[in-house]
Amino acid sequence: MAKIKTEPLTGKIRVPSIEPGATAHYRANPAKPEHNEALGFPGEKIANWEVKAIEKMGEILDTNRAFRVYMDICVRCGACADKCHYFLGTKDPNNMPVARQELIRKVYRRYFTIGGKYFPEQADACDLTEDVLDEWYNYFHQCSQCRRCSVYCPYGIDTAEVSMVARDIMDSIGVGQKYCNEILGKVLNEGNNLGLAKNALANTLEFFEEDVEEETGVAVKYPMDMKGADVLLIPPSADFFSSPHVDGFIGYGKVFHEAGVSWTVSSYASEFANFGMFIGDNETMKKVAMRIREAALELGVKRIVVGECGHAWRVAYSFWNTLIGPFDFLDPKYKTPTHMCEFTLDLINRGAIKIDKSANDDLVVTFHDSCNVARGSGMGNKPGGQFDVPRDVIKAVCNNFVEMDEETIREVTFCCGGGGGLLTDELLDLRVKGASPRAEALHDVMERKGVNTMAMICAICKAQFTKVLPNYGIGMDMVASVHQLVSNAVVLGGKKGV
């Protein structure tokens, strides 16, 4: 595959001069009729799409306060303008969050405000035309819904919400995006985004057991559909086969083994990811999540622990209770859901598992905060736990940990460039350019601190970075799962559990 041209890294993030239209032609592949229809959307663009799209917008204005308020109150101050990784990487002014929002706001004004109805030109309002719809499709699929802009907005206006609404409207008129809608069809039919069948999953788990036993001499179990287990583990399905995801999954198993906690994955709900959020369709999001509730009931578990996946953790932490709660059938001693990092840190803090930090002494580790974890969720008991819990896990299993520049971590972290349903090959140019702020910050600590490992807790981040960092001359072995570091350091047979 041809390498995408990138600027040499300098370790500094610079705000570029604008280049109008630079990425106007970046276009995610459209969904095929069967992808749309599987989710209950029209297969192809419907005949009276203009009218229906505006009707849908009206519906959303009446049912989603955030969208309604955000359409009105943006003052275009520009606080967000230089905060988006896609703008910084592509220079296209429509990738400034405010300009991206204006694409839909100018249509909102035309149909829903007094000024726009009667003085469209003066009010900067415009009809929903074919060209405008094209702009929507292209630029609302150049937003990874990472919410960085919303941190800086004086009103908290969240472009993620706006892009979700735009995609929801487009789906409703039969203009869906292939990557998201095809995958959602798979998870609803097969239980995971990859379309892995039950027997393939069983084989994979068996392989893990053999592999770990061969390497360590300890029979660590990776159970599936085990009724009566204490813990139902929901990993992103990439954890079953992608690298470095699998190394993290192997780590989860070792932690459960050492803690002496019985656990299982479910073949019915073998996917933590939930792209229903990306397309802004709460009904689909609920359907995907509901499988997890059903699996937990069916298997009779006491608690649900989830693996390393960013947007899915946002859905789980922030939305599950509303969408598929209450969880009164689970043990109230535990938080639902519990993140694997919370689970592991608790064991470490209680001395329930034995750690040999020196196992990671060849690594100098930094941590990439995944956008949805950082700005869409929490962990532990204190605000900011989503930053501290995974760091505390890393520091407990590694001797060498350093931070990247503070303007690029924690709540102002940069998205990997592949989130929000953009992790698809036809958008590779965008993904490479969108990763440039993170690549710069990483380059800086590689040069100054000798960092050779960037750990993270998101399946999309891992897949994205292993693919795009080589374009910046950084090897894919830079990318690690947090539980891969745990896996290296946990001493098997070192303690007898909880």
Added chain:
Amino acid sequence: MTLFSVLFILLCYSLTFLSVGLFIYRIHGYANTPVPLKIPTMPAPRTEGGVVLRMAGEVLLFTSLFRANKWTWIGGYIFHVCLAVVLFRHLRYFLTPVPGLVSLMALAGIVAGIGLVVSAVYLFVRRLAVDRTAYFSTLSDYFALALTGLIGLTGLFMKFVVRTDVTSAKAFVMGLVTFHPVPVPPDPTLVVHLLLVLLLMVYLPMSKLLHVGGIFFSPTRNQIDDSREKRHVNEVEA
């Protein structure tokens, strides 16, 4: 009373009524729109008191804007503080006797009036000067700044150039407030000043200026981070 006075007084009442009515209507619309999910921008406060503090920081100090861009913050902050002081100082036209604090702020009011105009010009030029802001600024952005700036200018004009008769200006305002209107003072600057204010008042609830009320309804800023502990249900439908 002259025909002009009658018409002007009618205009004052009808536009004020329209402005307040529209404002209430718009805010009522926000309040009655459901919030389907928990979407605070994290990390978010875990208590109601924490949310009050977060919101107070945004409204009184513009904390997020400060973090985003110091140049925009300084202009925007001065603009809003001056506007608040000027509005407060104008209470002297609405209250008899004038409260002590309002009387004490004579100098502050003048400084704020000048600050308002200067910062409006600064913000206007800022939009034109930076390639990013020039790209996304719309006519309404320039209009709002120009309108507010002109209101400030006409105010300063009556203070420093052709002084208006403050006593008759107050008598006119008090007449309106007590529903015993008296004729408009014969000062064209004052009439223009008041017309621009009425225009701004009507423009506010149908424009981005609604951010003054809208910010309180922003779910990313007013929600508590407690989704695991407390099941969020759509409060309007529930």
